[in-house]
Amino acid sequence: MWKIGLGSHSSFITLAFPIVMKYTQTTLDKLQSIPEQAGYILRYERGNFQSGYCILESKKVIVLNKFPQIEGRINTLLELIPQLAIDPLHLPEDLRKLYEAARSQAAPNPAV
Numbered sequence: 111m112w113k114i115g116l117g118s119h120s121s122f123i124t125l126a127f128p129i130v131m132k133y134t135q136t137t138l139d140k141l142q143s144i145p146e147q148a149g150y151i152l153r154y155e156r157g158n159f160q161s162g163y164c165i166l167e168s169k170k171v172i173v174l175n176k177f178p179q180i181e182g183r184i185n186t187l188l189e190l191i192p193q194l195a196i197d198p199l200h201l202p203e204d205l206r207k208l209y210e211a212a213r214s215q216a217a218p219n220p221a222v
Contacts, residue, residue: 131208133181141187144209145172148196162186165193192216 131137142152154176157164163186164173172194174186192213198206 131184133184135180138180138184138187140205140208141184141191141212144187144191144196144201144205144212145194147201147205148194150194161189163190165190188212188215 145152148170150170150172153171153173155173156177157173157175159173159175162175162178162182165171166173172190174183174190178186191209192215196209198209201209
């Protein structure tokens with residue numbers, strides 16, 4: 111889904127848009143801000159989540175597995191964000207670009 115390569119000192123993610131993100135705390139903070147800006151509450155908890163997260167849609171709560179390190183948390187958020195009901199017009203410009211890039215990488219859902 112995402113191309114992951116190694117930079118000179120750290121790993122990075124290349125998205126469809128011309129955005130390259132490093133696996134850093136800053137990147138994680140930006141990705142966490144996207145659902146938070148849309149009114150979701152992010153919580154890191156212990157749990158046996160097959161996908162690394164659980165969405166309580168009616169309460170807009172997202173519970174993420176607390177055990178993965180930064181790289182795992184970033185990958186989980188990149189997988190999760192396209193599934194959320196987020197209006198990109200309510201996001202600041204920098205987060206909107208990141209949101210659109212993450213959505214463009216999501217696998218299309220077949221029509222039911």
